[in-house]
Amino acid sequence: ALVESSKKAAAYQAVKDYLKPEYRHVGIGSGSTVVYVVEAIAELDRDITSKMAFYPTGEQSRQLILNAGLRLSYIEDLPIDRALDVAFDGADEVDDDLNLIKGGGACLMQEKIVATSATKFVCVADFRKISPRLGTNWKKGIPIEVLPMAAERVLLELKEIGSQEPRIRSGLPGKAGPIVTDNGMLIIDAPFPPLLLPKDKESGVKGGNGEDGVWSVDALAQRLINIVGIAEIGLFH
């Protein structure tokens, strides 16, 4: 009950603080916390929200928008020179520098597209998500969206760069076989030791370039981009 009330309080506060009545384009993320964000928006004056368009980040997000009676729109219909005014989303872990692990809900690809299309990205995360370094509390690994044909090769490369037992996310018990994302891809969860921050380097902490699997956020994000077959990385930094 404490967790749910914390998620709800954070979501309602985020909408109060960051959804301005003059906004017209609003991104809606995925997961369980963003359910409260949509609930809070649906409770606002319809004279305000009826002027807004809401952009989903997957099937769950699309259903949330529809069920709340909010106007659904798609990022591909947004004029290319137009940004969303704000995007709300959750996270699986947040570090001291506000880097995020995302993808626990397997929606990371469309989430990152919507988040990076917004002038302001508002991450709503309860106390359980706060960590000094990514990988401290979230032990399931960094979610990585991969093309199905490349998944086995990506697994091999992740092991070579120090991921401990990366694995393709199974649908059990909800679905036999692997999870397939809204984009028809697979998800690999790749555990790494906690990811270092710039302040660690400044304070003389050794490593950060993959020695013994210890990476900094930036170095790992850069290294993962170079692995062929990866479509999206659940690191927002």
Ligand code: DER
């Ligand atoms: O997949 C994601 O990144 C989602 O935002 C999700 O992991 C957040 O989850 P929660 O709000 O259900 O904790």
